Amino acid sequence: MKATLIDGKKVSQEIREELKPRVQNLIQQDLKPGLAVILVGDDPASQVYVRNKEKACEKLGVYSLKHQLPSTTSQNDLLHLIDELNNNPAIHGILVQLPLPKHLDEKKILYHINPLKDVDGFHPYNLGRLMIGDPIFLPxxxxxxxxxxxxxxxxxxxxxxxxxxxxxxxxxxxxxxxxxxxxxxxxxxxxxxxxxxxxxxxxxxxxxxxxxxxxxxxxxxxxxxxxxxxxxxxxxxxxxxxxxxxxxxxxxxxxxxxxxxxxxxxPMTIAMLMANTVKSAERTLHG
Ligand SMILES: NC(=O)c1ccc[n+]([C@@H]2O[C@H](COP(=O)([O-])OP(=O)(O)OC[C@H]3O[C@@H](n4cnc5c(N)ncnc54)[C@H](OP(=O)(O)O)[C@@H]3O)[C@@H](O)[C@H]2O)c1
The missing domain is CATH 3.40.50.720 (NAD(P)-binding Rossmann-like Domain)
Known part of the structure; x- marks a missing residue:
């Protein structure tokens, strides 16, 4: 037997195409989905991941806001930024690029994101909802x-x-x-x-x-x-x-x-991130 190749590039493209009319529909209602990405430090791999996420947003017509912070950023400053983004109505998804520098408490930071903007699906609220079979955002x-x-x-x-x-x-x-x-x-x-x-x-x-x-x-x-x-x-x-x-x-x-x-x-990971961001924006309309 020779295995059939599962083409994640192709499937992820299909998913992004399916998202386009949903984004257009939101924009017609004056609601542009918005994703904020926070990158702390200058890890080269993380920079590439963040750039790819920004590109995916651009292609789909999703607003993307990047916060590039120095590796010396304090825990408090980072928590304040998350507060700001939690309260920003133009932002429907907040993503903190991992790994974080060692002096930052990763759990505390991830738990600070409003679960209704947690498009990575890492917040315990979302993991709990997943566990009981009633998810909002899937990882x-x-x-x-x-x-x-x-x-x-x-x-x-x-x-x-x-x-x-x-x-x-x-x-x-x-x-x-x-x-x-x-x-x-x-x-x-x-x-x-x-x-x-x-x-x-x-x-x-x-x-x-x-x-x-x-x-x-x-x-x-x-x-x-x-x-x-x-x-x-x-x-x-x-x-x-x-x-x-x-x-x-x-x-x-x-x-x-x-x-x-x-x-x-x-390639599927970024496509599903886009899907969660669009879903989050739609939820603000439908509750
Ligand atoms: N495609 C994507 O978009 C994507 C996204 C996320 C991650 N990844 C990749 O997926 C991989 C896993 O990521 P992760 O974040 O889940 O990694 P992780 O946090 O390091 O967890 C790895 C898990 O694998 C187990 N493990 C490691 N070596 C093993 C072995 N020889 N035998 C049995 N179990 C073993 C570990 O067991 P213990 O718990 O006992 O240590 C641990 O549970 C990485 O290569 C990562 O880069 C890809």
Whole structure:
């Protein structure tokens, strides 16, 4: 078997096209969706991510406001800026680019964002709503994974999904999304992590295997069974090249579907961020 490539670039483009009429509709009602991005420090990767988010806003007709702050910014100054943005009616989404410099308390800062402007979906209020199956904003990367599966008509219901990674931004929320008794969900989930004994025993049981470990090429052909769907969330820089958590070459002949890196899950994250920003603006009209 040679796996079908899941083209995240193409799907993310489709999603952005679908958002355009919604943005136009808002603009006709004098409501331009607005996204504020806060970048603290000069981490080169973060700068690229923020630039890509700005470009996505421009292309879609979404107002984007960037706050580039020095790495010495104090916790109080940052909290004040978030207060300002929480109260700014032109801003519907607030995103603090991670990681933050060490002296800043990441939790305290993320928890300070108004949950109704939390388009990253990281606030405990939004994670709690997700857990009880009544979400407002879904975290962008997990939502991107679910959309990719849906749009490639890959059944999730009744399937065994194995997720490698339990972070609060990918593994855990994704598990919560896919376990719901809902459309594009209803799966049985196994979550693996560094405390998992005999990883292969779990990954070999997967109908859908999602790698979100941040460990380059750790998922090799021996860890999977024939016909599995493989989603690679990992983005790792190895000798100036971007590689995923999946050893593509040893997996591609055994899997039925596979996402490449780059061009798989990566582009979906920004598309879902745009979707959350548009949704947030729409919510101000409809309550
Ligand atoms: N495509 C995108 O847009 C996007 C978005 C976000 C993240 N990412 C990428 O996705 C990857 C994961 O990101 P993250 O933020 O979730 O990472 P993270 O916070 O570092 O979490 C990694 C998780 O994987 C587990 N893990 C690491 N190595 C493992 C191993 N050898 N065996 C089993 N479990 C292992 C860790 O277990 P413990 O909990 O036991 O430490 C942890 O739960 C990274 O490469 C990141 O760059 C991509």
């Amino acid at each position: 962008c990367t997990p939502w991107g994974v679910q959309e990719l599966l849906s749009r490639y008509q890959i059944d999730i219901s009744r399937k065994h999904v194995v997720i490698v990674g339990r972070s609060n931004i990918v593994g855990k929320p994704l598990s919560m999304m896919l376990v719901q008794k809902a459309k594009a969900a209803n799966a049985t989930i196994t979550i693996c992590h560094t405390g998992t004994e005999n990883l292969a025993q779990h990954t070999q049981m997967a109908d859908i295997l999602i790698a979100a470990a941040g460990s380059p090429k750790m998922i090799t052909g021996e860890l999977i069974r024939e016909g599995v769907v493989v989603i690679d969330v990992g983005i790792n820089k190895v000798e100036d090249k971007l590689v995923g958590d999946v050893d593509f070459d040893s997996v591609v002949d055994k899997a039925s579907f596979i996402t490449p890196v780059p061009g798989g899950v990566g």
